[in-house]
Amino acid sequence: MRVRIATLGLAALALGAFAAQAAQAQLAPALQYVIENNLATFNRKDLAGAMATIHTKSPDYDPTKAALEEQFKDLDATASLVKFDLIGHDDEFAVARVRVKTTGKPGSGFADNTVDAVYLFHQEDGAWKLWDETVLGIDILPQDAPAAK
Amino acid sequence: MMKRLAVVPCLVLLWSSASVAQWQPTVDTYGSSRAQYVNRDMEECRRLAQSAQGGGAVQQGVRGAATGGLVGAAGGAAIGAALGNAGRGAAVGAAAGGIGRGVGQASQADQAFRRAFSNCMRQRGHRVIN
Numbered sequence: 001m002r003v004r005i006a007t008l009g010l011a012a013l014a015l016g017a018f019a020a021q022a023a024q025a026q027l028a029p030a031l032q033y034v035i036e037n038n039l040a041t042f043n044r045k046d047l048a049g050a051m052a053t054i055h056t057k058s059p060d061y062d063p064t065k066a067a068l069e070e071q072f073k074d075l076d077a078t079a080s081l082v083k084f085d086l087i088g089h090d091d092e093f094a095v096a097r098v099r100v101k102t103t104g105k106p107g108s109g110f111a112d113n114t115v116d117a118v119y120l121f122h123q124e125d126g127a128w129k130l131w132d133e134t135v136l137g138i139d140i141l142p143q144d145a146p147a148a149k
Numbered sequence: 150m151m152k153r154l155a156v157v158p159c160l161v162l163l164w165s166s167a168s169v170a171q172w173q174p175t176v177d178t179y180g181s182s183r184a185q186y187v188n189r190d191m192e193e194c195r196r197l198a199q200s201a202q203g204g205g206a207v208q209q210g211v212r213g214a215a216t217g218g219l220v221g222a223a224g225g226a227a228i229g230a231a232l233g234n235a236g237r238g239a240a241v242g243a244a245a246g247g248i249g250r251g252v253g254q255a256s257q258a259d260q261a262f263r264r265a266f267s268n269c270m271r272q273r274g275h276r277v278i279n
Contacts, residue, residue: 035221038221038222039221039222042221042226043222050221050222058220059218060219060220062183062274063186063219063273064219064220064221064223066182066183066273067219067223067227067272067274068223070271070272071223071226071227077225077226077229079225079226100222100224100225101225102222102225102226102228102229103229104233108233109233110233111228111229111230111231111233112229113225113228113232114225115224115225115228119220130220130221131220132220133219133224140232
């Protein structure tokens with residue numbers, strides 16, 4: 001009897017660990033998709049689409065919307081995901097380290113850069129959204145020399 | 150006469166450095182939803198612009214301030230626009246009118262600082278007048 005209870009207990013633990021691992025494995029792609037969607041909507045100057053990736057209660061929501069409205073007027077830049085690593089999560093938030101490269105149109109004078117940052121995600125209506133970003137480092141990329149005439 | 154002219158570029162260089170430290174863009178806060186953040190953004194953008202004026206990579210001290218409450222692609226775009234001169238007209242030339250190469254360089258650095266400062270404030274949603 002004791003052996004049976006112990007066996008059932010171990011089985012329950014193993015199942016729980018397996019379920020947690022499976023949930024973790026599903027979380028990383030879901031969060032990466034949020035970032036990729038944010039970048040893709042930025043690249044096609046889709047303000048509504050970009051804002052849909054940000055939690056409406058985030059303290060960064062209004063400043064980001066104001067900045068994007070300005071940027072979409074006369075800025076021609078492309079953002080791409082360089083690296084994504086899930087750091088962890090609890091019941092409310094998830095944290096990932098993300099590296100994003102932003103490049104401008106050649107000759108536009110834009111300072112191409114790579115931003116290394118920690119992102120905080122929070123769920124809204126069952127979907128993960130961007131909540132906050134803390135920059136760890138910025139690399140200003142060397143500009144290409146203008147082509148000789 | 151020649152000695153007097155030689156002194157002027159040095160004085161202009163010193164004046165230019167001092168004026169850069171004091172200058173800030175004029176921001177119209179009327180009806181702006183960002184009005185409450187203008188002082189904070191001014192200080193953060195000043196630090197960022199001073200780093201840009203140095204000509205090197207952004208210093209460690211402005212990392213956290215660099216994106217100023219922006220999240221996602223907007224942050225990198227704001228940095229690139231603030232530290233470059235994208236969408237804000239042609240590069241500054243030596244507008245010193247032949248007084249001296251040093252004055253021209255000081256003028257360029259000063260204007261680069263002002264441009265970066267103004268761009269940074271605009272990227273954060275403020276209406277910059279000058």
